[in-house]
Amino acid sequence: MTTDAVIAEILAAHPREQSALLPILHDVQAEFGYVDAAAERIIADALNLSRAEVHGVVSFYHDFRSAPDPRPAVQICQAESCKARGIDMLMQAARDAAGERVRLAPVYCLGLCSVGPNARVGDRLHARLDEAQLVSLVTAQ
Amino acid sequence: MTAVRISDDALALACGADALAAAFEAAGCTVERASSWGMHWLEPLVEIDGMGFGPATPEDVDAILSGKSAKAIGPIATHPFIAGQQRLTFARAGRTRALSLEDYERTGGWAGLERARRIGPEHVLDEVARSGLRGRGGAGFPAGVKWRTVAKAPGARKFIVCNADEGDSGTFADRMLMEGDPLQLIEGMAIAAHAVGAAQGYIYIRSEYPHAIRKLRDALKLCADIIAPFNIDVRVGAGAYVCGEETSLLNSLEGKRGEVRGKPPLPALQGLFGCPTVVNNVLTLAAVPHILAEGGAQDYEARGAGRSKGTMPIQLAGNIRHGGLYETPFGVTLNQLIFEIGGGTASGRPVKAVQVGGPLGAYLHPGQFDIPFDYEAYAAADALIGHGGITVFDDTADMAAMARFAMEFCAVESCGKCTPCRIGSVRGQEIIDRILSGGRQADAVELLPQMHNARLAERSQAEEVQLLEELCAVMKDASLCALGGFTPYPVMSALRHWPADFGLSAR
Ligand SMILES: Cc1cc2nc3c(=O)[nH]c(=O)nc-3n(C[C@H](O)[C@H](O)[C@H](O)COP(=O)(O)O)c2cc1C
Ligand code: SF4
Ligand code: FES
Numbered sequence: 001m002t003t004d005a006v007i008a009e010i011l012a013a014h015p016r017e018q019s020a021l022l023p024i025l026h027d028v029q030a031e032f033g034y035v036d037a038a039a040e041r042i043i044a045d046a047l048n049l050s051r052a053e054v055h056g057v058v059s060f061y062h063d064f065r066s067a068p069d070p071r072p073a074v075q076i077c078q079a080e081s082c083k084a085r086g087i088d089m090l091m092q093a094a095r096d097a098a099g100e101r102v103r104l105a106p107v108y109c110l111g112l113c114s115v116g117p118n119a120r121v122g123d124r125l126h127a128r129l130d131e132a133q134l135v136s137l138v139t140a141q
Numbered sequence: 142m143t144a145v146r147i148s149d150d151a152l153a154l155a156c157g158a159d160a161l162a163a164a165f166e167a168a169g170c171t172v173e174r175a176s177s178w179g180m181h182w183l184e185p186l187v188e189i190d191g192m193g194f195g196p197a198t199p200e201d202v203d204a205i206l207s208g209k210s211a212k213a214i215g216p217i218a219t220h221p222f223i224a225g226q227q228r229l230t231f232a233r234a235g236r237t238r239a240l241s242l243e244d245y246e247r248t249g250g251w252a253g254l255e256r257a258r259r260i261g262p263e264h265v266l267d268e269v270a271r272s273g274l275r276g277r278g279g280a281g282f283p284a285g286v287k288w289r290t291v292a293k294a295p296g297a298r299k300f301i302v303c304n305a306d307e308g309d310s311g312t313f314a315d316r317m318l319m320e321g322d323p324l325q326l327i328e329g330m331a332i333a334a335h336a337v338g339a340a341q342g343y344i345y346i347r348s349e350y351p352h353a354i355r356k357l358r359d360a361l362k363l364c365a366d367i368i369a370p371f372n373i374d375v376r377v378g379a380g381a382y383v384c385g386e387e388t389s390l391l392n393s394l395e396g397k398r399g400e401v402r403g404k405p406p407l408p409a410l411q412g413l414f415g416c417p418t419v420v421n422n423v424l425t426l427a428a429v430p431h432i433l434a435e436g437g438a439q440d441y442e443a444r445g446a447g448r449s450k451g452t453m454p455i456q457l458a459g460n461i462r463h464g465g466l467y468e469t470p471f472g473v474t475l476n477q478l479i480f481e482i483g484g485g486t487a488s489g490r491p492v493k494a495v496q497v498g499g500p501l502g503a504y505l506h507p508g509q510f511d512i513p514f515d516y517e518a519y520a521a522a523d524a525l526i527g528h529g530g531i532t533v534f535d536d537t538a539d540m541a542a543m544a545r546f547a548m549e550f551c552a553v554e555s556c557g558k559c560t561p562c563r564i565g566s567v568r569g570q571e572i573i574d575r576i577l578s579g580g581r582q583a584d585a586v587e588l589l590p591q592m593h594n595a596r597l598a599e600r601s602q603a604e605e606v607q608l609l610e611e612l613c614a615v616m617k618d619a620s621l622c623a624l625g626g627f628t629p630y631p632v633m634s635a636l637r638h639w640p641a642d643f644g645l646s647a648r
Contacts (some may be wrong), residue, residue, distance in 0.1 A: 019414075021396030026377060030426040047396075060398040061379030063348055079310030079550075080496055080543070081532045084227055084483035085487070088542075101592075108382060108500075108550065109308060112152045113513075113532065114457060114464025123351040125155035129179040 002022040007039055011045055011046045018047055021057055025064055072141035073103040075120040076134075081113030088116060090131050097138040104138070142168045143206065146188040150177035150320050151352040152313070157198065158185035164199035170207060176321030178590030179466030180222050182487075183214065188235075191444035192315075193217040224550060225482065226442065228359060228468045229452050230424060231314075233322045240359055251367065259331045265433065266292060272432040272441040273450030278304055278385075278422030279498070279527045279623070281449075281516040290409040292337040294417035301333045301342035302394070302413060302420045303469045306378055307383035308489040309431045309499025311458040311530030315423035317466055318454075319346070319353040322427070323360035329426035332433055333367040333419055343413075345390050348380055382500075382554040386622050387420040389556060400556045422528070424454055446472030449515035459496075459532035460486045475510035479533055483491045490535040494543075494639070500550050501627035503634040504524070504540065522628065537577025540639035545573045547631040553622060561616045562625025569616075569632065572609045576643050580605055606645065609636070614633040 001009075004046050008045045010027045014020040024043055035043075035058050037051070044054045058064045072137065077095060098104050115127040117139060126137055145165045147158050162172045165187070178186060183195030189207060194205045194212040204210040214220060217235065228234065245251070257265045270285025272544035286544035291299060302324065307315040318326060318341055330342045346354055357375050366374075376394055378384050379625035384393045388402035391413050412418025428451065431437050441451045455478060457464045475495055479485065494504045503524035505512075512518050519526050534543075548569035555562045575581050581600040586592065600608070613629035620626040636643060 017392060018396035022376065022379060022393065024380065056398050057396065060400075061381050063379035080500060080546070081311045081459040081530075083533045083543070084532055084538065085547070107349060107380075108554075110155075110308040110314075111307065111313040112155050113313055113459065113530070114461065115152060115156060115184070115309045116459075118155065120349075126152055127152065127155035 003032070003038070004042060007042050011043070016046060016048075018049060019053070021047060021049075022061075025058060032068070034068045036066055038130075042086050069101040069103060071101060073121070074098070074138055074141060075105045075107040075110075077107040077108070077110050077112075077116060077118045079109040079113075081109070082116035082118055085116040087117035090129065090134050092136050093131050094138055097135045102138050102141050117124050143189060144173060144494070145170045146173045146175045147185055147211055148177040149174035149239075150184075150317060151350070152317075153177055153180055153184045153186070154352070156184045156196065160195055160199055161185045161187070161202075164202045166346050168202050169208075170206070175236070175237065176234055177317060178223060179219060179231065179317060180220070180463070181465040182463050186217070186362050188217055191216050191218060191396040193220065201449075205498070209577060210542045222463060222465070222467070222482065225471055226468050227452050229441070230318065230325075230428050230454055231322075231466060231468045232431070233325070236320070236467065239321050239323055239356055240363060242324070242363055249434065250324055251328060251436070253430035254328050254335070254368075256435065257605045259431050262292065262336045262338065265332060268433060268438040269336070269429065271415075272438040273445070273448070274425065274432060274441065275449065275516065276422055277424035277428070277453070277528065278387075279309070279525070281526070282577075284421060284425055287409055287421070288333060288336055290407070294410050296417045297492055298414070298416045299339040300413045300418040301330050301337070301339045301343040302390070302414060302418055303342065303389060303423060303426055304385060304390060304420055305344050305346040305353070305423050306390060307350070307423070307528070308382040308385045308500075309528050309530050311496065311499060311532035312456050312528045314456050314466060314529065315452040316350055316353050318423055318427050320356050323357050324335045325430055326357075326423055326427045326525050327360060327364055327368060327373060329429035330373060331371050332429050333421070333426060334371040337417070337419055339419070341545075342371065343394055344373060344375045345378060345384070345394060346375060347378045353569050367399075381556075382550075382558045383622075383624055386624065388624075390420065391418065398556075399606060400558050402619065424528075431610055444470040446470070446513055446515045447517055447590045449517070453514065453526070453529050455514070457529045457533075458530055460488055460535050461533040462529075471515045472513045474513060475505065475531070478531060479510065481645075483533070486533060486535045488535050488537075490537065492533060492540050493536040494534045494540060494635075496532040496534070497530070497633065498525040499530050500547060501525070501623055501630060502527050502530075503630040504543065504638065505634070523634070525598045525627070525630065528605075540635040540642040541573065541577060541644075542642075544632045544635040544643075545570055547628050547635075548573065551628040555624060559619070559621045559625060561619045561629070565612055565625065568626060569609065569612055569628075572605055572612065573632075573643075575600070576602055576609065576645070579644065602645065606636070606643075
């Protein structure tokens, strides 16, 4: 299926109103890994919005990306409770293991604040990470 | 065949609960997945005939089954961590399966909703007001007053919006409730809808909680007929902390940028799509079924301290030995929470600081650990309870780095609508950097010979500190919402109590 056809299918699954914009963007982001200018234009037309309005929303939220990034991603919690449990001390090793190959994305709290340092890959969560475990998590992606 | 219970809460999963469950199944046991008791240092916790074992790994299975495990903790329900609590909102934690209507009904589920329907909206509003329930999302606004405002507001369409954005570090009670007892939240929303006359509800939940999203969606399918004609949809956030602010959340639900709206108008009068809207935190709504059960309002009101009534699900997090969920009446002190209940730091080192109330909360010094946990007492100490998260730091913490992080977080998450927050948070990071490097030197341009008439903008460390104080005062007074307005709390408290970390002598 072409990109346009997939987006049309996503649009068909939602009501044609602005309040459906976030659910639509989530679906597009999940399908392609990004929401680019072409996708913004199709969505804007369908919801009777300007492309600027749609782009404003895409660029506001951290979850939406406007360009593809083929690298696997590891989200590492950088918030206070994970800092209190030593995540900052592990970051250099994680960065070394990631290099250019893996994208390390900061996340501010995964709701596991009593068992940090924590990370998320897709929908899988990882807790009580020490340096070796974090490095092998990054290397395994 | 031995029946084993292991939680399927996201925290237990992150600690390896699935592999453990598979190992028990391979050993011939039946495994039932229940909610979490909230003793996080013991997760994954294994329960067999009421006896607990944890934190367990697949290697422990044989020893546990043969009764020889060193990880035995005895009966769970009478464990001091559980027995010392007064669990109302978390009464089912560990005891039921999240998606079992049977478990829910057996433990008093739907009694509040049924009674609410019997006594009618006016009495429901009275009882919520009488219980003294205040919003658990942070501001502590009386729920009864908010609900009555929405009930009385003119308008054919009204909404119930559950704020499940739980972005604060150190908090996980909303997540645990949604994963462990989603039906109770749904019942609370249905009671609110009945009280104010709303037909549609939304649960706005952060995208960082995929397990809770799935549980809520499944739970809503299970009980659609029970709450009908009221209907609830789950909406997923997109990684913006500020969308926990109620007006930003409403914009997000409407498909817009999550910018904060000015108040007035209050969301209670003009909220979602301009209609009267109740916006309440997960814990506020989940406390309601207990309050609406027979005698519940008096029972709730009888607990707590001062004007902070009822119980607070406190979250013990960060560098603490016994972290987890501790629901207790207001009035408890940090000394009790951290040392008696929490067992001190996980690292075994001395406690240096505690942040209460998430990233916008003040850092408290051990000298302040006797302040009673109540909204007014914390406000008087320039601190806040927020969502009840407690993050413990040991003596290796660098409080200047934490202050800088508070500014950095504000800059990353600012919605951008007002200048003190959007620009001030960036300037704040720069000033803290300059304090740490001993003051401001003239830059390359200022040193050019042509610039000899321009005043050099050199500043001493003391002048930089004064600048930071002034910046914080402006952010506090002139920000539209609490993201910019409260970021000064962690910054100023760190500066006040730990000047040495900033390279300053005691002030
Ligand atoms: C920056 C910011 C973030 C907030 N995040 C949350 C949140 O994640 N969850 C929440 O319930 N309230 C949050 N609040 C508070 C809400 O604005 C609002 O007070 C609350 O949802 C009202 O519900 P309650 O009365 O039941 O507490 C936040 C406020 C601000 C300023
Ligand atoms: S204080 Fe910050 S987050 Fe709040 S409205 Fe202003 S810019 Fe937006
Ligand atoms: S602070 Fe890292 S999970 Fe909450």
